[in-house]
Amino acid sequence: MTDDNPDRLHETSEDPELRALLGAGRRELPDAQQLGAVLAKLGPTLGGGGNPPGGGGGVAPPGKAAAVTKSAWVGVAKLAAVAVGVGAAVWGAQRLTAHSDPSTDAAVATVAPASARAPEAPAPPPGTTEPAVPSSVPSAPSVAAKPRALSAPSSSAPPDPEAEVKLVERAQDALATDPATAYRLAEESARRFPHGDNRQEAEVIAIAALLATNRRAAAEERARTFRTAYPASTHLRRIDTLLAQRP
């Protein structure tokens, strides 16, 4: 992991246009509906529930994907409903490395109602009292905030998802040239949108900004807090890379 990994061009290229192109390429991620469509197509392959493979029986060869699709209509609606939940979870998790277009946000907000995220909002086991929260977990308010993917269904929509996206995008854009501003914007995002979809993304930007301003100890502390708060986050690899890149 700590092998020599040169800085990524989308962050460090001296060509701003190339950075913009690569950034656009990184932001093209599927929304919940698109992932749901793929999962629905996979339904027959997965036996409708994603069972572990049993030696390949019943699995259509890749070249027959379209044929599989045509036979998958029974139960597709049900699968799609599950898929939307899966997609929402994936989408929510992947926002960190690729802050998305506002247009995409709007589309996802439409197809990913809070109820669809229910599988991603595990309630504490019955009888569970206070969880074993490590005493060393810092109380950084930015990370203590609960990510939406883990939220219980709520009738209150995020205040302004588009504003949140724009704020995080500004923070991301500032990171290469003005990390102090990037940090300030990331903090502002955390304060204004503690339950926002870009919560983790803002946190990573803050960590990157701390590193860029030679505040490694604070960055490492924040990274530890993030790891504790989001142990399964797909963005941990990004944080590891950041920490490894800046000794």
Next chain:
Amino acid sequence: MFLQALILPTAPSPLDTTSLFREHAAYVWRALRRLGVREADIEDVCQEVFVVVHRRLADFEGRSSPRTWIYGIAIRTASDYRKRASHVREVATATPPDVLSRDNPHDALSARQARATLDRLLDALDDDKRAVFVLYEIEEVPMNEVAEAVGCPLQTAYSRLHAARKAVAEGARRLREASAAKEGAS
């Protein structure tokens, strides 16, 4: 309350196709797009990847991470896709003649235009260099995993990345010059 759910450790996901899909599908999708899979075909090709994942999962020995393994499958699936002559033709004709703007890229380039331009630059790379470039620059996979995913020695992966970066930067420069010339002529 909610913080409890947040901090409770997440149990490792069982290695089944649905879990792998949940964790990796979005990234596979993005990688496939940058590897040259058309928007109109992306769902089917993404499906193909996870059909292969499902079919081969019993043989997965864990020598690499699931992510690396799935990216490897995605690279091969995209390569097969690109070899289909009809797709290659369609990609070539479907790519709009975008040029780079000299204005603020964030303002002047729509996301779609920017992606089309990026893909045009990536189309100029051979499959090997493109795969390394996409995994490293777009997917942010560490180089050791990139080498595993594409099935080459680490130093070869570095060489491919270096060559791909040079080609992409040069392509971007040429597009910018073409744009400037076009603006000057008008």
